Every structure is written in structure tokens, then in C-alpha cells.
């Protein structure tokens with residue numbers, strides 16, 4: 001079972017026996033078009049509890065376990081199914097439970113470093129379209145932390161939206177200042193400001209979530225994620241309730257982690273993604289530091305380390321107050337921690353060009369009342 005390459009030999013059954021099982025699934029997101037054998041189906045992981053999985057199939061949610069072959073072919077922990085993964089499964093006992101044959105290639109992912117390991121990753125969730133990075137205007141606001149979350153989503157191929165909560169606790173001028181701080185850091189991401197108390201800005205969030213999409217909320221404890229989820233769920237708040245699951249002689253209760261939202265979208269919500277133990281970086285670093293990468297193009301020397309070289313555009317920008325020194329230190333720190341520095345100079349130049357465009361596009365990103 002490998003996620004890095006498109007399913008090598010998805011079928012042992014002859015092609016004429018296979019069926020597309022997109023309709024086998026109540027999941028509103030479109031499953032990957034993968035051919036299935038007669039007793040097989042494409043299903044989505046809705047909860048993970050150690051080696052037990054809950055998956056969504058046509059008839060509802062059923063327990064599933066890894067097939068022996070899937071266990072055998074898993075090279076590392078990141079090959080194992082996580083919430084949001086699409087799977088090819090074999091139905092058993094008239095569809096009462098299923099055996100997991102393969103994890104289908106992930107469109108996007110959220111992962112973190114395994115504690116204590118510099119190289120090993122742990123998958124948190126997969127196939128997320130939209131990540132709301134939630135901070136409170138009131139006590140939690142921190143641009144550096146925002147950058148770190150942006151690195152994570154960027155690396156995982158997930159579109160980020162910055163959400164500032166608790167606008168009811170600050171004045172409009174203060175809010176505008178916070179948004180200016182974010183823009184000054186070169187962050188071009190869409191920003192939505194809201195209050196779970198007054199309800200202002202909630203509609204802007206709803207409008208961003210398209211039917212069939214999967215979203216998630218990231219952010220520190222106490223910023224208002226649960227309150228926002230409940231608002232999004234509306235009358236269907238019960239959907240977060242525990243799902244009973246029995247299997248192999250023992251009873252367990254698994255909290256569903258992939259939650260259907262009214263309107264046909266899904267939300268991934270699980271403890272592991274709330275405070276992501278920052279941080280793993282490589283490619284993603286550049287998006288959050290688009291301003292610095294763009295400036296680096298103007299340094300006199302192509303291999304400028306931006307420390308003491310004459311003609312360093314970044315040092316000049318810092319001296320002139322255009323770039324925050326701490327923002328730059330954060331960039332360098334992330335750079336050191338990542339494999340990014342191993343990229344060839346040529347690749348870096350290409351990237352710089354793209355980021356330059358991103359920065360220039362920043363000024364155009366203006367929205368309506370609660371969007372910035």
C-alpha cells in the first residue's frame with residue numbers, strides 16, 4: 001500500500017468485471033475514479049482509533065481493518081490510512097464490515113513530525129481542500145504562529161484561510177491594525193474576521209465552503225473553534241456525537257472525526273489537528289515568506305546569505321523598517337530546519353519569480369465586509 005504513486009495494479013479482476021463505485025458512497029465529496037472488483041468499494045475514513053477504522057460506505061458507516069496485505073506493504077506510518085483518506089476496501093459479512101486493501105493517492109495532507117524524530121512524519125488527515133487557521137483577535141493573535149500554520153498547509157497542498165475570531169471584543173481600528181500586521185508580513189492569504197457571539201462574519205465562512213469540499217480548523221485552544229463548528233453545524237449539531245462501533249468482540253466508541261456539514265461539505269475535526277506540534281517544512285516555507293523571497297532577488301550577490309553582505313536587499317529592507325527583523329529571523333530559522341536549502345540555486349530563482357508575482361497580487365486581494 002503506497003500513497004506516493006497512483007495505485008499500481010488496482011485490479012486483479014479483469015476490466016469487464018470491474019465497476020466504478022463512485023455511487024457506492026454517500027460521501028458528498030467526489031471519490032477518486034478508481035475501478036473496483038465486484039465485492040469492493042471506494043470508501044472514506046471518518047474516524048481512526050489505533051488500528052480500528054470507521055469508514056463511510058453506501059449503507060452508512062462501518063468498521064474496517066487493514067488487510068494483511070495492506071499491513072505488509074505499508075513501508076512507514078504515513079502509508080497507513082488517516083482521517084479523510086479514500087480507500088479501496090473489500091466488503092465482508094454482507095457489508096457489516098470491511099477489509100482495507102489500499103489507500104488511494106492523497107490530494108492533500110496535514111502531517112507533523114513524529115515526536116523525537118527529525119525525519120519521521122505522522123499523517124494527521126488527508127484530502128482537505130480548505131484549512132481555516134483560527135486565531136483570536138483578543139489574546140491569541142500572533143503573526144509568527146500564523147506563518148507556521150501557513151507553512152504546514154502550503155506544504156500539504158491545502159488552501160488556507162486566516163480566521164480572526166472574537167471581533168466583538170476589539171474596536172474596528174484595532175482589527176484593521178491586526179490585518180495590516182498580517183499583510184506587512186507578506187501573507188497574501190484571504191482573511192475572514194468574525195464573532196461567534198454576534199454572528200458577524202459567519203456567513204462569509206459558509207460561503208467559502210463549497211459543497212463536496214472538505215475543510216478543517218487549525219488553531220490554539222480557546223480561540224473559538226468549537227463554537228464556530230457548532231455554528232456551521234446549525235441544527236445538525238448532533239452529527240458530532242459519538243458513533244458506536246463494535247468489532248472483534250470488544251465494544252468501542254469512536255468519535256467521528258469527519259463530520260458532514262449542512263450543504264454537502266465535510267469538516268475534519270480531531271484533537272490532533274488543533275495544536276499541531278509545529279513544524280515540518282520544505283517547500284511550504286516560501287509561500288509564507290513571499291516578501292523575503294522576492295526581496296532576495298534584489299541582493300547584489302546571487303548566493304547572498306543576507307547576513308553581512310554588501311548590497312543585501314533584505315538587510316536594507318529591515319534597516320528601513322519595510323521588513324520586520326523577527327519575521328526575517330523566523331524565516332532563517334525555518335530555512336535551517338528544512339531541506340529547502342538543498343534546493344539548487346536555479347530552482348530557487350524560478351521560485352523567487354513566482355513569489356514575486358504572489359506578492360504583487362497581494363494588493364488586489366480585497367473582499368467585502370468581513371473579508372480582507
Ligand SMILES: Nc1nc2c(ncn2[C@@H]2O[C@H](COP(=O)(O)OP(=O)(O)OP(=O)(O)O)[C@@H](O)[C@H]2O)c(=O)[nH]1
Nearest residue numbers: 165166195196197220221222223224225226227274
Ligand atoms: N467574545 C467571544 N467569545 C468567544 C467567541 N468565540 C468563542 N468564544 C468563547 O471562547 C471560549 C473558547 O471557545 P471554544 O470554541 O471552546 O474554543 P476552541 O478553540 O474550540 O478551544 P479548544 O476546544 O480548547 O480547542 C468559549 O468560552 C467561547 O464561548 C467570540 O467570537 N467572541
Ligand SMILES: [Zn+2]
Nearest residue numbers: 299304306312
Ligand atoms: Zn541578501
